[in-house]
Amino acid sequence: MKKKETACVISQEELAADIYSLRLRVSFAEEVKAGQFLSLFSADGMRLLPRPISVCETDPANGAVRVVYRIAGQGTREFSRLKAGDMISVMGPLGNGFPLEELKGKRVLMIGGGIGIPPMLFLGRTLKATGNTGCAFAAGYRTSDTYLLEELRETARVLVATDDGSLGVHGTVLDAVREAGYHADVICACGPRPMLKAVKGFAEEEGIPAYISLEERMACGLGVCLGCVTPTRETDSHSNVRNARVCTDGPVFNAREVEL
Amino acid sequence: MKNVTEPRMEIEIAGVRMKNPVMVSSGTFGSGMEYAEMLDLSKLGAITTKGISAVPWEGNAVPRVCETPAGMLNAIGLQNPGAEVFLKRDLPFLKKQDTVVIVNVAGHEPDEYYRVLDMLRDAEGIDMVEINLSCPNVKAGGLTLGTDPAMVEEVTRECKRRIGIPVIIKLTPNVTDIRTIARAAEAGGADAVSLINTLTGMKIDVERQTFVLANRTGGLSGPAVKPVAVRMVYEVSRAVSIPVIGMGGIACAEDALEFLLAGAMAVSVGMANFINPYVTAEVIDGIRDYLIRKQIPDVRELTGAVR
Numbered sequence: 001m002k003k004k005e006t007a008c009v010i011s012q013e014e015l016a017a018d019i020y021s022l023r024l025r026v027s028f029a030e031e032v033k034a035g036q037f038l039s040l041f042s043a044d045g046m047r048l049l050p051r052p053i054s055v056c057e058t059d060p061a062n063g064a065v066r067v068v069y070r071i072a073g074q075g076t077r078e079f080s081r082l083k084a085g086d087m088i089s090v091m092g093p094l095g096n097g098f099p100l101e102e103l104k105g106k107r108v109l110m111i112g113g114g115i116g117i118p119p120m121l122f123l124g125r126t127l128k129a130t131g132n133t134g135c136a137f138a139a140g141y142r143t144s145d146t147y148l149l150e151e152l153r154e155t156a157r158v159l160v161a162t163d164d165g166s167l168g169v170h171g172t173v174l175d176a177v178r179e180a181g182y183h184a185d186v187i188c189a190c191g192p193r194p195m196l197k198a199v200k201g202f203a204e205e206e207g208i209p210a211y212i213s214l215e216e217r218m219a220c221g222l223g224v225c226l227g228c229v230t231p232t233r234e235t236d237s238h239s240n241v242r243n244a245r246v247c248t249d250g251p252v253f254n255a256r257e258v259e260l
Numbered sequence: 261m262k263n264v265t266e267p268r269m270e271i272e273i274a275g276v277r278m279k280n281p282v283m284v285s286s287g288t289f290g291s292g293m294e295y296a297e298m299l300d301l302s303k304l305g306a307i308t309t310k311g312i313s314a315v316p317w318e319g320n321a322v323p324r325v326c327e328t329p330a331g332m333l334n335a336i337g338l339q340n341p342g343a344e345v346f347l348k349r350d351l352p353f354l355k356k357q358d359t360v361v362i363v364n365v366a367g368h369e370p371d372e373y374y375r376v377l378d379m380l381r382d383a384e385g386i387d388m389v390e391i392n393l394s395c396p397n398v399k400a401g402g403l404t405l406g407t408d409p410a411m412v413e414e415v416t417r418e419c420k421r422r423i424g425i426p427v428i429i430k431l432t433p434n435v436t437d438i439r440t441i442a443r444a445a446e447a448g449g450a451d452a453v454s455l456i457n458t459l460t461g462m463k464i465d466v467e468r469q470t471f472v473l474a475n476r477t478g479g480l481s482g483p484a485v486k487p488v489a490v491r492m493v494y495e496v497s498r499a500v501s502i503p504v505i506g507m508g509g510i511a512c513a514e515d516a517l518e519f520l521l522a523g524a525m526a527v528s529v530g531m532a533n534f535i536n537p538y539v540t541a542e543v544i545d546g547i548r549d550y551l552i553r554k555q556i557p558d559v560r561e562l563t564g565a566v567r
């Protein structure tokens with residue numbers, strides 16, 4: 001069940017320049033699944049709208065969730081100053097998450113670009129726990145100042161690409177996949193729009209389905225304001241027009257069903 | 261003297277009784293389904309639906325929303341599934357919630373409002389309609405109907421003719437003198453007026469040197485607009501004798517009390533629902549606590565108490 005609550009910060013650390021890992025005690029850790037997100041709220045009444053952040057890990061035994069985020073503005077900068085014992089307002093779990101039933105037993109290529117990597121780690125760990133084999137990550141970083149890379153490697157095979165060529169393949173995540181000659185049954189991806197567009201095209205070439213996690217500006221995160229829509233190929237069953245809500249119908253969509 | 265422990269919270273607008281004077285604003289609560297898992301909808305005085313048009317509307321391109329200091333801008337473009345789907349899917353749900361149902365009506369031009377009313381007329385379970393006169397009017401070059409007193413009066417009169425249930429006229433604050441518009445609505449036969457709709461605003465992205473919203477302009481709401489809204493409610497409640505429903509930036513009981521004291525018979529909570537899904541329950545409890553603390557036996561005594 002969705003909840004808004006005040007969460008206690010368990011710990012926070014900087015993983016790379018401007019990238020932080022934040023652990024929070026929440027009442028709904030058990031319910032969260034890969035691809036879902038939380039709304040984090042600023043303590044400053046000037047900044048009222050939620051900051052949607054994907055869950056990177058859940059630890060039901062300790063009633064904890066972990067998010068990994070990049071400082072992108074005032075809100076995330078404020079979060080980066082939180083210390084163990086501080087409180088923060090959160091709402092969750094939000095969104096649909098990756099279609100785990102669909103992925104069962106499949107070789108899944110998990111593509112994460114930029115700050116899209118954290119939810120892929122969650123997915124990778126979930127698939128490892130459910131016994132999927134032959135899965136791989138393709139992780140795209142700007143430079144060799146990577147984050148979460150060790151944790152990805154502990155989970156599955158990792159193909160790395162960097163924008164500047166300082167680590168792994170010099171180029172895009174798809175260059176890394178092609179160079180490795182890796183073939184999957186299905187793709188899951190999260191990252192910047194241009195990357196997701198390329199992933200959609202790549203999946204079509206390979207003749208396999210792709211599930212992509214989209215970002216859009218949100219005001220409610222609950223499916224009521226219709227602020228966060230994304231154009232769809234067909235008329236959406238809820239909206240009765242050709243768009244769907246990223247916060248509730250997504251953020252994960254079958255790439256074939258959305259217009260990027 | 262008798263000790264007030266159970267103050268009366270019930271109000272009545274145009275013969276429609278509400279459990280309390282706290283409702284939710286159009287476009288900030290969908291048709292209530294999404295909030296049902298977090299909130300007991302039967303506690304609400306009323307639910308106002310998202311604006312409904314005769315045919316489905318796709319709305320504007322994204323970005324449709326952005327944050328502004330203590331508020332937000334929205335340019336949703338009145339996306340909605342159309343009256344047919346609303347009646348088939350949303351209304352049956354709303355009917356079961358044991359609260360007053362107010363259907364907000366959207367249109368590009370007068371005839372479109374009338375078409376919606378014709379579609380709603382025979383439906384069971386709608387207690388009132390609220391006519392959103394802030395929609396851009398295609399024929400008037402995008403200007404809103406709600407800025408022209410003559411149009412407001414005419415449209416109100418025709419809406420009243422088309423439908424038997426009470427009609428609330430929702431006023432736009434983007435006018436020189438909102439009292440003129442409120443009086444026009446009253447002259448046209450409106451059963452109540454609600455205000456304020458959003459204030460037109462704009463945000464510029466200085467890095468990219470462009471507009472933040474795809475629509476360029478958007479409607480400002482949230483705590484930032486509250487002082488403007490309270491002032492307008494005060495003015496309108498003194499200019500007309502029909503009930504006034506006040507809204508704009510309500511986020512706690514104290515905010516709601518300001519509106520009641522300024523002259524509102526009821527209040528409506530908008531974007532605060534996004535940030536705190538439990539806000540309406542807190543506002544209701546807070547008003548009750550206030551009445552007990554002040555030993556006021558009836559919430560209706562608050563309306564316009566500040567003179």
Ligand SMILES: Cc1cc2nc3c(=O)[nH]c(=O)nc-3n(C[C@H](O)[C@H](O)[C@H](O)COP(=O)(O)OP(=O)(O)OC[C@H]3O[C@@H](n4cnc5c(N)ncnc54)[C@H](O)[C@@H]3O)c2cc1C
Pocket residue numbers: 037049050051052053054055067068069070071072073074075076077115118119214215216217218251326327
């Ligand atoms: C479903 C989803 C999952 C996300 N997961 C992560 C994650 O795991 N890690 C991470 O670092 N970032 C993630 N983001 C992006 C993150 O929401 C933004 O970076 C963050 O909101 C920026 O807030 P700010 O106050 O620092 O920036 P500002 O630019 O000051 O924010 C101003 C407003 O714009 C909104 N906004 C700004 N950028 C974005 C964006 N990219 N997407 C949506 N809203 C935005 C903010 O929420 C805020 O309302 C995710 C976005 C979505 C939609």
Ligand SMILES: Cc1cc2nc3c(=O)[nH]c(=O)nc-3n(C[C@H](O)[C@H](O)[C@H](O)COP(=O)(O)O)c2cc1C
Pocket residue numbers: 219225285286287288310311334336338364392430456457458480481482483485507508509510528529530531532
């Ligand atoms: C996202 C959003 C959508 C809205 N949609 C409508 C609408 O469809 N019809 C309408 O009459 N008002 C609409 N409004 C205006 C609100 O009902 C309300 O008048 C306004 O937001 C002021 O209240 P607030 O500051 O409490 O949000 C919308 C407001 C928001 C924020």
Ligand code: FES
Pocket residue numbers: 217218219220221222223224225226227228229245246247248
């Ligand atoms: S953010 Fe409000 S509907 Fe998605």
